[in-house]
Amino acid sequence: MYYIDGQFYQLGLKQKISFFIISLIINSFGNGLSVASSMGSAPWTAGAANLANLTGWQIGIFLAAFATIIAFLNMVLAMNFNWARLTGNIIFGLSFSFLVSLFSAFFISFGIHQLPWWIRLPIDFFAIWNIGVAISIYQRVNWVLHPLDDLTNILRFDYFHGNASKAQMSNFIVAILISLVAFIFSHQFVALGIGTIVSFFFQGKNIAWADKHIFKHLVHGDVRGD
Numbered sequence: 001m002y003y004i005d006g007q008f009y010q011l012g013l014k015q016k017i018s019f020f021i022i023s024l025i026i027n028s029f030g031n032g033l034s035v036a037s038s039m040g041s042a043p044w045t046a047g048a049a050n051l052a053n054l055t056g057w058q059i060g061i062f063l064a065a066f067a068t069i070i071a072f073l074n075m076v077l078a079m080n081f082n083w084a085r086l087t088g089n090i091i092f093g094l095s096f097s098f099l100v101s102l103f104s105a106f107f108i109s110f111g112i113h114q115l116p117w118w119i120r121l122p123i124d125f126f127a128i129w130n131i132g133v134a135i136s137i138y139q140r141v142n143w144v145l146h147p148l149d150d151l152t153n154i155l156r157f158d159y160f161h162g163n164a165s166k167a168q169m170s171n172f173i174v175a176i177l178i179s180l181v182a183f184i185f186s187h188q189f190v191a192l193g194i195g196t197i198v199s200f201f202f203q204g205k206n207i208a209w210a211d212k213h214i215f216k217h218l219v220h221g222d223v224r225g226d
Helices: 013-037 044-055 058-080 083-109 118-141 147-161 164-186 194-213
Strands: 001-002 007-009
Touching: 007 083, 007 164, 013 044, 013 083, 013 118, 044 164, 044 194, 058 083, 083 147, 118 147, 118 194, 147 164
Parallel strands: none
Antiparallel strands: 001 007
């Protein structure tokens, strides 16, 4: 929805597509940059990065696998087999996965991961900030959500009585466990660090800030999407 001059307006299809593309690019940019900085990524991106490090495969393969599996899991948990919602989630997840892989490879080719830590740290914070901004935009548009954000909403409202903290922590714990399992075999952590901690504890505040300051006339509709 769009709020201006005291009135609420429904977004048109072109507006939804435009905001979707903007948020998708910002989100992928932020995740790719955080991976390249090697100072800590969002938990699920870190999980994919650790599996990529273990296997030698592209990070995008694991992000795409996560997105697809969780999109189907969401339908089971929500007990609502909405094929349009499933298709949208998978399209978002696959597009995001491809772009994160592209952006991370692009930034690594510039040697960002080899910069001194005191330069990479603010770069990583900027990357995490971009992720929060992107989430804020596409959650307010509420047209197509990434499966992980849909999962958080389902856990929050259907299983944790509206408690957002419990829902997000449950979501993140699984991602961190994936990184731990990969570590058992590779004996190396990648994409886990200060940025992961910042994402875990402060991403909610970051999203709330973006709600007020980035496309501030864009407001939340029905976050459930049912």
